[in-house]
Amino acid sequence: MNRKQVLPEVKISANLSALRAVDFCAAETYLGTGFLPLKALPRLDLELTNCGPDDGFEWHIQTQFTADASGKPEQTLLLKLKGQVHLPCQRCLQAFLFPFNEQALFLFVPNEAAADAYPIEDDRLEPLVASQHFDLLGLIEDEILLSLPLVPKHPEGHCVPSNLLRGPDEPENPFKVLKNIKK
Numbered sequence: 001m002n003r004k005q006v007l008p009e010v011k012i013s014a015n016l017s018a019l020r021a022v023d024f025c026a027a028e029t030y031l032g033t034g035f036l037p038l039k040a041l042p043r044l045d046l047e048l049t050n051c052g053p054d055d056g057f058e059w060h061i062q063t064q065f066t067a068d069a070s071g072k073p074e075q076t077l078l079l080k081l082k083g084q085v086h087l088p089c090q091r092c093l094q095a096f097l098f099p100f101n102e103q104a105l106f107l108f109v110p111n112e113a114a115a116d117a118y119p120i121e122d123d124r125l126e127p128l129v130a131s132q133h134f135d136l137l138g139l140i141e142d143e144i145l146l147s148l149p150l151v152p153k154h155p156e157g158h159c160v161p162s163n164l165l166r167g168p169d170e171p172e173n174p175f176k177v178l179k180n181i182k183k
């Protein structure tokens with residue numbers, strides 16, 4: 001038996017102010033995709049000192065209504081994020097490219113009390129309080145911030161060697177000087 005309800009599918013606008021107020025109390029399913037540059041994510045932008053022109057995140061969102069075990073409709077939201085940022089390596093202090101590919105599945109609940117009562121041992125779904133003006137952009141930014149490494153580091157053995165970080169006023173490599181004398 002197919003318990004999936006067929007509801008009108010609405011395309012989510014990638015416009016930033018529209019993303020800050022999505023009506024998840026409506027009897028509609030949503031589908032949307034877009035790209036967020038770092039400047040659209042102020043809390044994340046604050047954390048990062050170095051960034052490349054291609055840094056940012058492609059997002060993809062899809063909601064769905066299904067019936068729970070007792071037949072009551074429940075709404076889930078699937079968020080997929082793919083992109084890249086430059087993070088400062090805590091070992092050699094040089095920026096490195098961090099590729100990002102995450103997805104999360106959320107369940108809408110009617111209020112904070114229901115979210116608090118949600119069993120934490122269920123790590124398949126995370127509860128979200130549904131609202132008519134839901135801050136989807138905030139959710140995307142939260143998810144990125146939670147998924148970045150606490151102590152970013154190059155993979156083992158990939159740090160920038162300190163001899164390549166030589167400043168312009170440091171002495172020249174003595175071997176290069178000897179080679180010039182031989183000529």
Ligand SMILES: [Zn+2]
Pocket residue numbers: 089090091092093094153154158159160
């Ligand atoms: Zn490093």
